[in-house]
Amino acid sequence: MQGISGTGADGADSIVVNGGYEDDLDLGDEIHYTGAGGNDPNLRKQIADQTLTQPGNAGLVTGELAGRPVRVVRGFRGDPAHSPATGYRYDGLYRVADHWSKVGLSGFLIWHFKLLRLTGDEAVDFVPVENLPAGDAEPGVKSGIVTRVIRSTKVSESVKKLYEGRCQICGVRLEVPGGLVAEGAHIRALGSPHKGPDVPSNVLCLCPNDHSRFDRGGLWIDDDLAVHDQEGAVVAQLTVKPGHQVALEYLQFHRAIWGK
Amino acid sequence: MQGISGTGADGADSIVVNGGYEDDLDLGDEIHYTGAGGNDPNLRKQIADQTLTQPGNAGLVTGELAGRPVRVVRGFRGDPAHSPATGYRYDGLYRVADHWSKVGLSGFLIWHFKLLRLTGDEAVDFVPVENLPAGDAEPGVKSGIVTRVIRSTKVSESVKKLYEGRCQICGVRLEVPGGLVAEGAHIRALGSPHKGPDVPSNVLCLCPNDHSRFDRGGLWIDDDLAVHDQEGAVVAQLTVKPGHQVALEYLQFHRAIWGK
Numbered sequence: 091m092q093g094i095s096g097t098g099a100d101g102a103d104s105i106v107v108n109g110g111y112e113d114d115l116d117l118g119d120e121i122h123y124t125g126a127g128g129n130d131p132n133l134r135k136q137i138a139d140q141t142l143t144q145p146g147n148a149g150l151v152t153g154e155l156a157g158r159p160v161r162v163v164r165g166f167r168g169d170p171a172h173s174p175a176t177g178y179r180y181d182g183l184y185r186v187a188d189h190w191s192k193v194g195l196s197g198f199l200i201w202h203f204k205l206l207r208l209t210g211d212e213a214v215d216f217v218p219v220e221n222l223p224a225g226d227a228e229p230g231v232k233s234g235i236v237t238r239v240i241r242s243t244k245v246s247e248s249v250k251k252l253y254e255g256r257c258q259i260c261g262v263r264l265e266v267p268g269g270l271v272a273e274g275a276h277i278r279a280l281g282s283p284h285k286g287p288d289v290p291s292n293v294l295c296l297c298p299n300d301h302s303r304f305d306r307g308g309l310w311i312d313d314d315l316a317v318h319d320q321e322g323a324v325v326a327q328l329t330v331k332p333g334h335q336v337a338l339e340y341l342q343f344h345r346a347i348w349g350k
Numbered sequence: 351m352q353g354i355s356g357t358g359a360d361g362a363d364s365i366v367v368n369g370g371y372e373d374d375l376d377l378g379d380e381i382h383y384t385g386a387g388g389n390d391p392n393l394r395k396q397i398a399d400q401t402l403t404q405p406g407n408a409g410l411v412t413g414e415l416a417g418r419p420v421r422v423v424r425g426f427r428g429d430p431a432h433s434p435a436t437g438y439r440y441d442g443l444y445r446v447a448d449h450w451s452k453v454g455l456s457g458f459l460i461w462h463f464k465l466l467r468l469t470g471d472e473a474v475d476f477v478p479v480e481n482l483p484a485g486d487a488e489p490g491v492k493s494g495i496v497t498r499v500i501r502s503t504k505v506s507e508s509v510k511k512l513y514e515g516r517c518q519i520c521g522v523r524l525e526v527p528g529g530l531v532a533e534g535a536h537i538r539a540l541g542s543p544h545k546g547p548d549v550p551s552n553v554l555c556l557c558p559n560d561h562s563r564f565d566r567g568g569l570w571i572d573d574d575l576a577v578h579d580q581e582g583a584v585v586a587q588l589t590v591k592p593g594h595q596v597a598l599e600y601l602q603f604h605r606a607i608w609g610k
Binding site: 308 | 527
């Protein structure tokens with residue numbers, strides 16, 4: 091069976107990849123992994139939506155946000171190209187790169203997690219500790235893990251310029267000596283599996299805080315451009331300047347993958 | 351002569367690396383480049399502090415924040431190991447990875463910029479445009495540029511856990527479904543040239559907005575733990591929990607590199 095070991099508070103420390111889910115994908119260095127919960131172990135079928143408050147799923151989200159490695163164990167029922175013929179095998183450290191939801195064949199919401207194998211430099215194992223650790227007075231500089239890739243393109247630069255670096259959600263404009271901090275946020279994310287387009291109607295100018303929340307489903311935007319938090323409360327109205335059309339289809343896509 | 355072509359509004363599009371400054375360093379793939387301004391061209395000496403409002407310096411900061419490539423041209427007066435014997439040579443695209451200040455031999459503040467050569471995948475040339483561009487409906491996913499590397503270690507995880515993900519500057523706690531967004535910020539940065547230690551007394555739990563501002567000198571912290579903005583106004587008091595000692599020496603180091 092598949093399984094996630096971990097909780098939202100401490101993060102997931104390991105997962106077992108052992109096939110059995112319709113949307114599972116194992117490319118070796120990249121794994122699309124189905125979340126836990128919502129199924130009846132006796133009936134062996136999905137009977138409810140999966141949630142991100144389920145401890146294993148919350149553990150993977152926490153690991154993604156912290157850039158924390160997850161140990162991957164592959165079992166004999168997994169994709170034959172990457173799995174052991176018999177039994178279970180420890181297969182190294184991965185990071186959680188993304189997660190999203192989709193309504194499955196059962197009609198219930200299923201969460202999906204994308205995991206990427208860590209390279210040698212990145213694969214720093216993590217052991218949680220209760221008290222503050224001593225640390226390292228002369229740390230190696232290659233031990234870092236990239237947790238966020240911000241793309242810079244003509245498109246997002248132009249959108250940021252149009253809004254003069256002001257966040258379209260909260261209105262903040264973060265000045266630093268010599269410049270401004272603002273991010274071009276793709277509504278429907280670029281890259282697999284979302285495959286959003288890199289066009290102005292798919293890009294917002296956001297502050298790093300709202301970008302982080304938006305990308306993780308902590309904020310979502312309705313067709314009337316009201317901005318909602320994860321409980322559904324309206325927290326702001328999206329600012330849109332003349333000349334910038336925000337496409338409703340991408341807002342709808344974003345809401346769908348976050349189960350809204 | 352050296353030179354930066356660009357402005358704070360549009361970013362720097364190119365620099366000429368041609369030696370002549372005491373702290374210049376050219377390692378081929380990594381360049382430490384001295385900022386512009388504050389010198390008298392007739393006397394050929396430094397007569398004032400350099401500033402980040404100087405257009406060329408502001409252009410490099412803007413480029414760093416946007417992850418925008420800078421064209422590097424090397425001249426015959428540069429380090430012989432990496433420079434042409436005569437004349438000038440276009441040497442490809444770099445990104446600005448960091449900047450900091452130091453009081454030079456002259457007694458005046460000098461700004462320094464670290465540039466790193468872009469790999470093929472990252473080297474997407476940037477041409478600013480006035481109106482929103484059409485963009486790309488099916489963009490390549492490898493064209494991204496990493497503009498921020500967040501290290502995740504036992505140390506920063508433990509500090510974030512102590513503060514339950516709450517920002518020590520503004521107090522915000524950014525919840526997303528299944529987790530929290532918070533960052534472990536090194537006061538004295540890890541890696542060259544700052545070489546800060548990866549220890550709890552050098553780490554703060556910050557929200558992405560305050561982390562971005564703090565890392566770029568938009569916020570700085572006094573020995574009494576008052577948090578100042580770039581104009582010097584007190585905007586907050588740093589929250590410090592029992593069990594976490596924030597070392598004044600690292601706050602002093604941070605202030606020094608930002609000229610405070």
